[in-house]
Amino acid sequence: MPELRRDPIIGRWVIIAKERGKRPSDFVVEREVTKGGFCPLCPGNEGSTPPEVLAYGRSGGGANAAGWSLRVVPNKFPALIIEGELDKRGEGIYDKMNGIGAHEVIVETPEHDLIPPEMGVHQIELIFKAYQERLEDLSRDARFRYIIIFKNQGAAAGASLEHSHSQLIALPIVPHRIQEELSGCQRYFEYKERCVFCDIIRQERSQNIRVVCENDHFVVICPFAPRSPFEMWVLPKRHSSSFLSLGEEMFGPLASLFLETLKRLYKAIPGVPYNYVLHTAPLRMQELEYYHWHIEIMPKLTKIAGFEWGSGFYINPTPPEEAGRFLRNMEVENG
Amino acid sequence: MPELRRDPIIGRWVIIAKERGKRPSDFVVEREVTKGGFCPLCPGNEGSTPPEVLAYGRSGGGANAAGWSLRVVPNKFPALIIEGELDKRGEGIYDKMNGIGAHEVIVETPEHDLIPPEMGVHQIELIFKAYQERLEDLSRDARFRYIIIFKNQGAAAGASLEHSHSQLIALPIVPHRIQEELSGCQRYFEYKERCVFCDIIRQERSQNIRVVCENDHFVVICPFAPRSPFEMWVLPKRHSSSFLSLGEEMFGPLASLFLETLKRLYKAIPGVPYNYVLHTAPLRMQELEYYHWHIEIMPKLTKIAGFEWGSGFYINPTPPEEAGRFLRNMEVENG
Numbered sequence: 001m002p003e004l005r006r007d008p009i010i011g012r013w014v015i016i017a018k019e020r021g022k023r024p025s026d027f028v029v030e031r032e033v034t035k036g037g038f039c040p041l042c043p044g045n046e047g048s049t050p051p052e053v054l055a056y057g058r059s060g061g062g063a064n065a066a067g068w069s070l071r072v073v074p075n076k077f078p079a080l081i082i083e084g085e086l087d088k089r090g091e092g093i094y095d096k097m098n099g100i101g102a103h104e105v106i107v108e109t110p111e112h113d114l115i116p117p118e119m120g121v122h123q124i125e126l127i128f129k130a131y132q133e134r135l136e137d138l139s140r141d142a143r144f145r146y147i148i149i150f151k152n153q154g155a156a157a158g159a160s161l162e163h164s165h166s167q168l169i170a171l172p173i174v175p176h177r178i179q180e181e182l183s184g185c186q187r188y189f190e191y192k193e194r195c196v197f198c199d200i201i202r203q204e205r206s207q208n209i210r211v212v213c214e215n216d217h218f219v220v221i222c223p224f225a226p227r228s229p230f231e232m233w234v235l236p237k238r239h240s241s242s243f244l245s246l247g248e249e250m251f252g253p254l255a256s257l258f259l260e261t262l263k264r265l266y267k268a269i270p271g272v273p274y275n276y277v278l279h280t281a282p283l284r285m286q287e288l289e290y291y292h293w294h295i296e297i298m299p300k301l302t303k304i305a306g307f308e309w310g311s312g313f314y315i316n317p318t319p320p321e322e323a324g325r326f327l328r329n330m331e332v333e334n335g
Numbered sequence: 336m337p338e339l340r341r342d343p344i345i346g347r348w349v350i351i352a353k354e355r356g357k358r359p360s361d362f363v364v365e366r367e368v369t370k371g372g373f374c375p376l377c378p379g380n381e382g383s384t385p386p387e388v389l390a391y392g393r394s395g396g397g398a399n400a401a402g403w404s405l406r407v408v409p410n411k412f413p414a415l416i417i418e419g420e421l422d423k424r425g426e427g428i429y430d431k432m433n434g435i436g437a438h439e440v441i442v443e444t445p446e447h448d449l450i451p452p453e454m455g456v457h458q459i460e461l462i463f464k465a466y467q468e469r470l471e472d473l474s475r476d477a478r479f480r481y482i483i484i485f486k487n488q489g490a491a492a493g494a495s496l497e498h499s500h501s502q503l504i505a506l507p508i509v510p511h512r513i514q515e516e517l518s519g520c521q522r523y524f525e526y527k528e529r530c531v532f533c534d535i536i537r538q539e540r541s542q543n544i545r546v547v548c549e550n551d552h553f554v555v556i557c558p559f560a561p562r563s564p565f566e567m568w569v570l571p572k573r574h575s576s577s578f579l580s581l582g583e584e585m586f587g588p589l590a591s592l593f594l595e596t597l598k599r600l601y602k603a604i605p606g607v608p609y610n611y612v613l614h615t616a617p618l619r620m621q622e623l624e625y626y627h628w629h630i631e632i633m634p635k636l637t638k639i640a641g642f643e644w645g646s647g648f649y650i651n652p653t654p655p656e657e658a659g660r661f662l663r664n665m666e667v668e669n670g
Contacts, residue, residue, distance in 0.1 A: 003654075008531055009516055009523070010515045011519060012647060013648055014561065014562060014651050016651055016654050017652050018654055079650045091559075171648070175647055176648065181344055181345055184343075184346060188344070196344055197344075203428055224340060224342070225341060225343075225347065225348070312347060312512030313347070313348055313483075313510040314350070315414045316352070317353075319338075320351075
């Protein structure tokens with residue numbers, strides 16, 4: 001059983017996933033994405049993943065057969081375990097709990113070599129639909145307080161399988177980084193009685209120097225204080241704290257702008273590894289006036305070294321005004 | 336002039352180092368340490384760095400000549416600039432200031448291929464002595480509020496030069512990560528009237544399952560909630576919030592235990608890339624009863640991916656009890 005442990009100083013939690021434990025000699029310093037060979041995420045190999053929890057596009061054929069256009073399965077090597085009761089304990093001055101949670105893999109396409117910027121807009125729509133459906137389903141589990149959905153694209157961004165996929169981790173606590181964000185937004189709201197993200201959208205659209213692209217419902221900006229070159233945030237223009245409350249009619253506009261954004265990024269830096277993370281309100285706190293759901297896209301172009309580790313301070317060689325102008329001026333077909 | 340910018344939500348600062356700016360096409364995704372060829376840190380090449388600010392061991396010969404055993408020089412490509420007045424400004428809802436600071440390189444040895452675990456204990460002593468001397472000197476500059484000293488060892492840990500060196504960055508603000516640590520320690524002290532690190536040392540020495548090694552004055556532990564496999568903290572047993580107040584007679588014991596620690600780590604995982612960071616109190620706040628200076632050593636064995644980015648939550652496959660036992664049982668010569 002994995003264990004959740006809290007740092008007694010800053011309150012950061014870590015997952016100690018013992019089952020994944022290795023002897024020191026087993027550590028491979030730079031993990032590579034396996035190319036070629038057997039892919040457990042490809043159609044026909046459904047038996048090599050745990051049984052699916054969601055599939056789209058299958059017309060006929062049973063569960064866990066080929067014919068799907070998107071599939072969600074439990075992670076075969078989960079960081080947290082779904083079965084069991086939460087058990088919080090102390091160990092002297094330390095706090096820990098057993099590693100209850102969910103860890104799922106969203107297989108974004110049946111095509112092994114298809115990466116998101118090359119997908120059709122309908123496929124991207126399916127991906128967001130699956131995120132929402134899994135969020136909805138898992139949010140009914142009272143043990144969970146937060147669900148994080150993220151994608152690692154490319155070995156340098158932490159992907160260990162080549163086949164395009166995202167991941168979902170349901171947690172029994174609200175992660176430190178999200179708690180910080182919530183507190184920051186709340187402080188801003190107490191002072192100004194406005195949502196800080198709404199203010200950011202207003203200022204960015206009026207300055208128009210860091211806006212990458214927009215449509216009627218969403219806007220993509222390079223944030224003012226980006227951690228990495230070409231960092232981008234995708235924001236809904238209408239205030240809403242939870243991705244769960246996004247109406248079905250909005251998946252089209254979101255998918256189309258998101259696809260356009262990835263195309264711009266890939267045209268600017270072909271083959272760039274990146275991470276993206278969906279930031280949404282904690283479960284059972286659906287409409288907060290001070291918080292605004294969004295997606296943060298982080299291209300992996302700089303190394304995180306001692307300075308960043310020690311200080312939480314990032315050095316970024318590319319001003320977001322330059323990144324914004326560059327990405328904005330890329331010529332791409334609309335999604 | 337580089338610029339310091341504050342994220343309006345969580346208050347994290349970033350350095351936008353425009354002078355380092357590149358076209359998107361210039362980004363190299365995995366930077367490699369240059370092997371062989373010209374080394375600007377080797378004796379004889381003193382002219383290819385900015386003029387030194389400190390040198391030890393030279394008997395005769397002028398400044399910036401060979402014959403030194405340790406040398407400190409300004410970084411040729413600094414993230415922050417030493418000349419100028421602080422200028423804080425707003426841009427709508429955003430905050431920024433000009434990038435005033437210092438960025439120095441501590442060349443740890445004249446020998447190009449010598450890495451710290453292979454150095455003599457006297458050389459390690461010189462390194463810590465240089466850290467303190469530079470801290471002392473720069474702390475007199477009223478524009479600076481924090482000085483971070485760190486080392487990147489190996490390309491995977493962010494080093495771009497092979498020749499063993501550490502770095503120092505003096506900042507006009509206290510970094511977010513340090514501020515978090517200070518606040519956490521202060522909260523603990525308000526509640527318990529004890530230093531959390533002193534309590535950690537007490538519990539660790541009594542449990543004796545995560546202690547790696549110790550001597551009369553220092554102790555090395557694998558922390559209870561480590562971010563990465565084999566993370567270690569080096570702590571002074573006597574409470575003190577600032578590395579600046581470390582007496583000269585303590586450099587020997589510190590160097591000897593630190594060297595032993597690196598030897599254990601290298602014997603466990605030969606050639607492991609790592610970062611270490613000196614955590615000490617902000618400048619002009621020298622003796623705090625709630626804070627305890629220490630050094631955090633982070634082997635670079637796992638990739639930081641979307642999950643960690645988005646959540647501030649780390650997945651660690653190696654329980655610190657296993658890492659501790661393994662490192663403790665390594666047979667190494669004493670430093």
